[in-house]
Amino acid sequence: MFGLEALDLARIQFAFTISFHIIFPAITIGLASYLAVLEGLWLKTREEVYRDLYHFWSKIFAVNFGMGVVSGLVMAYQFGTNWSAFSDFAGAVTGPLLTYEVLTAFFLEAGFLGVMLFGWNRVGPGLHFFSTVMVAIGTLISTFWILASNSWMHTPQGFEIVDGRVIPVDWLAVVFNPSFPYRLAHMATAAFLATAFFVGASAAWHLLRGRDNPAIRKMLSMAMWMALLVAPVQAFIGDLHGLNTLKYQPAKIAAMEGHWDNSSGEPTPLILFGWPDMEAEQTRFKLEIPALGSLILTHSLDQQVPALKEFAPEDRPNSTLVFWTFRIMVALGLLMILTGLWSLWLRRSGGLFHSRPFLHLAVWMGPSGIVAILAGWFTTEVGRQPWVVHGLMRTADASSGHSLAQMSLTLALFVVVYFALFGAGLGYMMRLVRKGPVTDEGREVAHGGPGQPRTPSRPLSAAEDDEDGDHLQTERN
Secondary structure, eight states: OTTOOHHHHHHHHHHHHHHHHHHHHHHHHHHHHHHHHHHHHHHHHOOHHHHHHHHHHHHHHHHHHHHHHHHHHHHHHHHHHTOHHHHHHHHHHHHHHHHHHIIIIIHHHHHHHHHHHHOTTTSOHHHHHHHHHHHHHHHHHHHHHHHHHHHHHHSOOSEEEETTEEEESOHHHHHTOTTHHHHHHHHHHHHHHHHHHHHHHHHHHHHHTTOOOHHHHHHHHHHHHHHHHHHHHHHHHHHHHHHHHHHHOHHHHHHHHTOOOOTTOSOOOEEEEEEEETTTTEEEEEEEETTHHHHHHHSSSSOOOOOGGGSOGGGOOOHHHHHHHHHHHHHHHHHHHHHHHHHHHHHHHTOTTTOHHHHHHHHHTTTHHHHHHHHHHHHHHHHHTTEEETTTEEGGGTSOOOOHHHHHHHHHHHHHHHHHHHHHHHHHHHHHHHHOOOOOTTSOOOOOSTTOTTOOOSGGGGGOOOTTOOOSSOOOO
């Protein structure tokens, strides 16, 4: 297929499925915490706007959560189907870590999710809020274990190799491996930012169409506060993560920077733009700032950053790809910071909800968090190549050895099924977003409960919307 080998198709298939999957957990993490904040504010203030927003976003959360679970199951199966050699080699580490995720995070979420989605009128407000908080904590615990497993593949420690297999000897060292704290903070913060810009974009979209009410305003206001406060924090975390990567995976940093040669003895420049040529071993058409690369990556003006030519050709990541995915991530991060600063200026001048140029920017920034996560994930994972477990096992040795025809068929099926299934799911979720929160106090609301028309009969009932756009079980208190 297109001159690719079976191993290439296996890697593309994994990248394709994880690209779809990562969208849903990222939004789930952010929305779960957002819902906990909304319900907490509702209980504290009794302002109806928080309750209205909770019911609106809980529908979207339900759809997103369901798609995340389904796409996650596929990811787990691929370790056995396409990467069985890796599972045989490192399964004693990755298997238990994924099991811990199920036993702690997934069971916690499953235990309280039903109460959260369907218990608004069936349990007390304290118990319902506790359930929402538990679901939010469950999403963060899930992030903890998934990042622990993935980070160990980047910076493995706490193990011995016995008979060609990895055997854990220190679980604390395995879990809290050198890159884990930075990658956990970076990913969790990215999920919060992605959700904030998703929420902000939906509010801006409604405001541009003349739908101006307290709930829409509150959505935009909360989202922009999150952008203003958290985007700079994410930049700081990213800097720490970069220093850690420079220490443990210097070839990845060299590839991200498109930096090939240190023979001049000069501090490393920062290449803003260019085209790394892997065959010619140079970055073409580059626009660079002298010494700035050393300042950013080593916090000094006299140290050099490792160059790609210091590593054997077979040990170099694909600089052409990670050079640009890294810059996409950084550019979007800078735009997030600028958006937050612009929102602060407009807030002070009273124009946050009326500036059409800003509202248009907020709409366009809606998918920025997800795109930045995908770009960052590609940078991290492609930058680890050619290793599946850094320094221990090459990706070429990790696959199951399926034929080109088998991988071509399964990849084609994945593409068709994923675009059909998850495309429909995303379309339905965006339909819910377009409806917006209902705040009409004069509308008759269908209450839940035994024998009532809004009693859920299946999980996705949490996301049902009738012709009038009534809330799900929104009892007026």
